[in-house]
Amino acid sequence: MPEAPLLAPPVVLAPKRTRRRLPLLAIFALSWLALMLATALLADVIAPYAYTALDLRARLAPPIGFGGDLRHLLGTDELGRDVLARLIYSIRTSLLIAFGATLIGAAIGTSLGLLAAHFRGLVEQAVLALVDFSASLPFLILALSVLAFFGNSLGLFVALLGLHAWERYARIARGLAIGANAQGYAAAVRQLGATPWRIYGQHILPNIASTLIVSMTLAFPEIILLESGLSFLGLGVQPPETSLGSMVGYGREYLTRAPWILLAPASVIVITTFCVSALGDWLRDRLDPTLN
Template sequence: MTTATVLPAPRLVTRLRIKAPVLVVLSATWLALMVLTAVFADQLRPYDITRMDLTARLAPMGTPGHWLGTDELGRDLLSRLIQSIRVSLIIAFGATVLSALFGTTLGFLAAQFRGWVENLVMALADFQAALPFMIMSLAVLAFFGSSMVLLVCLMGFYGWERYARIARGLAISASAQGYAAAVVQLGATPRRVYLRHILPNVASTLIVSMTLTFPEIILMESGLSFLGLGVQPPQTSLGNMVGFGREYLTRAPWIMLAPSFVIVVTTLSVSLLGDWLRDRLDPTTR
């Protein structure tokens, strides 16, 4: 009669436990709160974002029924802030994913074909790095107009050259280590080699790069919306709220206080979390 050996539960819990600094825990909590706010924005908004009450214009923070106050048209700032969080996160997340996919694909193509393909990709990356992205964005939005789809696609071209350089360098390094060549000798196609063997080994570095690009795209979108070329009314975003609130900075500073606070804390939280992930996922620090 045999007996099964059961590992003690405390040992398993200890192995799964991740020690994180307090600031990282607070950052992750804040980001989770932002994601939940974006997902359940329709249920959390106390009022419609276009509902106006001219009798309650420029109501200060703490006013019953308008805890963050109202703007120049009597619209509830809490409702608009919740919707702005949703819009800004959608733009930032969609643009970050597009940038990562586009840059990683070009980097892998450069590592696979080398020669003129590699030279072309690196030339495009140098051109992108030397081009002032804000000026290009202003020109495109001024010429074609602003829409959510165009804004996400335009922001998706921000920072792709970083992913291309990282993916190319790591793919060449992984190929030089021998395991990629061994898989090729077994008959694997280049697509399988890159997706099933090289990509998992370089994914940690790419994820950290995404956490660094994400706050930059939030700030870029906020700047474009602040200048009036980003998200257009009646829709709203964090930068849009700051842009409209600048005209009432002396009389009603609370209009731009809440969205500015969210922008600063969110970008700081993503940066702190990305820095911690870099230390955790970097095998050379273990």
């Protein structure tokens, strides 16, 4: 009898790994934020005039397209200062304040949260009591009191805004660190004789960093809006320095005669906060393993 032909084993094709494309909203948010960062870094190069340069003969000149000319693309304010130049320098100041305050708040909150998770007991109760006290205290009233009593400077202003929402990072870091300590990798590293600095700095913190980064992207627009509100009230950035909030504050008096003074910085504030929030939502979806 003829032998039956040997059948080749079936070939199993590995599924193709599809590359995730960035959504259009994330692309727009990243592009806008990159434009804002480039504007802040290159403000001295791309600004057409100094932000304090006066031209009284061209005061309240309209922007181009509304009767203006190429000398002042976005028009001028009540003192003849170029709105575009002031907007460029205001972006740099506002982003500097927002980045600095966000990093300060994240550093303070994360450090106290890890401290509470490590020592537990009395230290943890003291940190939680401080967190509850800070969360119950109206920050706007605290900011008004501190700025009115100590005066205003850019360093004090950034440090004060850094105290905003630090308790959010403390709660997140404490909860995630306690959960990480209960897992096997932290106990294994501890049994190998690693110091607490090594355990938290090289093992626990990198594993909880994604959640903290998302929290920072959510707190960043809050800092921008808070700085704008305080500058609008005259308690933020002081002349001759300028920021987005101070430009809105000065422009409110000329809203009917020269609305471009207020609309330009207000539009930047709205678009920037929207883009940071959208980027935070996208990062949360990408970094959260439960959503994959």
